[in-house]
Amino acid sequence: MATKIRLQRHGHKGYAYYHIVVADSRAPRDGRIIERIGSYNPNTHPATVELNFERALYWVNVGAQPTDTARNLLSGEGVLLMKHLQGGVKKGAFDEAAAQQKFEAWKAERAHAAENIKAADASKKAEAAKQRLEAEREINKAKAAELAKKKAEALEAEAAAAAAELAAEAPAESEAPAAE
Numbered sequence: 719m720a721t722k723i724r725l726q727r728h729g730h731k732g733y734a735y736y737h738i739v740v741a742d743s744r745a746p747r748d749g750r751i752i753e754r755i756g757s758y759n760p761n762t763h764p765a766t767v768e769l770n771f772e773r774a775l776y777w778v779n780v781g782a783q784p785t786d787t788a789r790n791l792l793s794g795e796g797v798l799l800m801k802h803l804q805g806g807v808k809k810g811a812f813d814e815a816a817a818q819q820k821f822e823a824w825k826a827e828r829a830h831a832a833e834n835i836k837a838a839d840a841s842k843k844a845e846a847a848k849q850r851l852e853a854e855r856e857i858n859k860a861k862a863a864e865l866a867k868k869k870a871e872a873l874e875a876e877a878a879a880a881a882a883e884l885a886a887e888a889p890a891e892s893e894a895p896a897a898e
Contacts, residue, residue, distance in 0.1 A: 771795065
């Protein structure tokens with residue numbers, strides 16, 4: 719029986735997530751499976767992959783063929799690297815301890831790269847927030863200046879009206895004493 723490691727679609731339209739499964743190659747995509755070995759959610763940032771490493775390694779070692787996307791996911795989690803290292807141990811190129819050391823070094827490098835990506839994303843978000851805040855401050859300054867200008871014009875108009883009223887009252891008072 720030819721087995722495949724592939725993705726089984728779940729979720730609703732526009733929000734799919736996948737189970738990583740081992741199935742007979744003749745079975746339908748969402749049909750009967752042999753074993754579920756993990757899940758993949760591309761909707762999160764970064765995409766979330768949960769994988770039973772030992773079972774995935776077992777299935778790859780017994781000859782299950784991953785599809786292209788499943789191969790990328792398994793490679794990203796280190797399953798294919800571990801299979802490669804185990805092949806080197808069987809051939810006598812190096813011992814099990816050296817293989818494990820190489821795998822741990824790869825995992826540490828991968829974790830460091832993931833942290834750098836997260837830090838870069840965080841700094842981009844902080845920079846974008848800073849730019850939005852600065853733009854909002856500029857808009858608020860412009861609104862405040864416009865409001866101050868309107869208030870100054872209103873005060874000026876009130877002062878002019880008061881001055882005109884006083885000027886109108888002053889000649890009337892000066893005419894009244896002259897008539898007596």
